[in-house]
Amino acid sequence: MKAITLNLELSDKIELSDIDLPEIGSNDVLVRVKAAALNHRDEWCRQGLYPNLRNGVVLGSDGAGIITEVGEEVDKSWIGMEVIINPAMNWGNDQRVQSKDFKILGMPENGTLAEYVKVPADRIHPKPSHLSWAESAALPLGGLTAYRAACVQGQVxxxxKVLVTGFGGGVAQFAVQFALAKGALVYVSSSKVEKIKKAKELGVKNGFNYTDDNWSDIALEETGGFDLIIDSAMGDTLDHLIKVIKPGGRIVYYGATKGNPKGFQARKVFWNQMQLIGSTMGSDLDFEQxxxxxKEKNIVPIIDDVFGLEESVKAFDRMKEGHQTGKIVVQIEK
Structure with missing residues (x-):
């Protein structure tokens, strides 16, 4: 079968390879992948920024397809079903936090950027009927991460009044849509006018350009402050977030792309009873919810662009540029 594999010896760091079909175990299923989607972790693997990388691994965490084969202990009625895949593996029994064995499909184990993928049977769910293959593939990792951040940790x-920072990426767009579905008044921040315009089309009240030094003053004056902020940047932007969060408010962060903050306004945080809450991916229950x-709210992922399997370098380069609005999808089978 054809697959996009990591090869750090090449200039592109990835290549279209012919590899063997995976052999399934007794509790596994084999999915013929119709579409897969990229996440930042795929590009970070390509850049060698993850530990324990190995050449030859099939990248990709998001995927949707049709089950063609099941293990001997799996219900045969799954064969032929249209499914999406939960890429969060081995969360464990504690809903509060993942287990030490937690991992994500696509590294270190082979992922979804291939014509077929093997996954444990408990990772599959029926594909939402209102979504296309590309939209279904765009949902799992970003949707799960956003749902936990907004609805579980953030209790929206x-x-x-909710601020979602860095609108345009996969998780941020889902956080916006989930918060809107809950009846929140949602605002975003972005450095791109066109991304803020897209957010407003979804029902967002307004957006703020975070490259403006006084964006937090503008936001505070307009909104009076936020009850919940969902962020993936951290770094020195934390000062701005602390400035615009209401007393008793919650800042949930699911990433730290700008690193650790150099300063921290500890007195303001404890005096105003603020909560700083970490969040990552989500449990099996989170995925089901x-x-x-x-399905209930007919939420549809925003698709930035769709590439063919043979165009995967272009798809990864699009992710690297960071200009996308929504998810980047790789169509495996047309």
């Missing part, structure tokens, strides 16, 4: 509710919300 009707009437909350996320799917239910997507």
């Amino acid at each position: 509710k009707k009437g909350d 996320m799917l239910e919300m997507v």
Whole structure:
């Protein structure tokens, strides 16, 4: 079968390879992948920024397709079903935090950027009927991460004023849509006018350009402050977030692309009863509840662009540029 594999010896760091079909175990299923989607972790693997990388691994965490084969202990009725894949593996029994064995499909184990992928049977869920293959492939990792950040850790509710930073990426777009579905008043930040315009088309109240030094002053004056902020940057932007969060508010962060903050306004945080909450991916229960919300509210992922399997370098380069609005999809089978 054809697959996109990591090869750090090449200039592109990835290549279209012919590899053997995976052999499934007794509790596995084999999925013929119709579409897969990229996440930042795929590009970070390509850049060699993850530990324990190995050449030859098939990248990709997001995928949707049709089950063609099941293990001997799996219900045969799954064969022929259209499914999406939960890429969060071995979360464990504690809903509060992942287990030490937690890992994500696509590294170190082979992922979805291939014509077929093997996954444990408990990772598959029926594909939402209102979504296309590309839209279904765009949902799993970003949708799960956003649902946990907004709805589980952030406890977003009707009437909350919510700020989602860095609108345009996969998780941020889902966080916006989930918060809107809960009845929140949602705002975004972005450095691109066109991304803020897209957010407003979804129902967002307004957007702020975070490259403006006084964006937090503008946001505070307009909104009076936020009940919940969902962020993936951290770094020195934390000062701005602390400035615009209401007393008793919650800042949930699921990444730290700008690193650790150099300064930290500890006194303001404890005096105003603020909560800084970390979040990553999500449990199996989170995934199930996320799917239910997507189906109930007819939520549709924003697709930035769709590439063919043979165009994967272009797809990865698009991710690297960081100009996308929505998810980048690789169409495996047309």
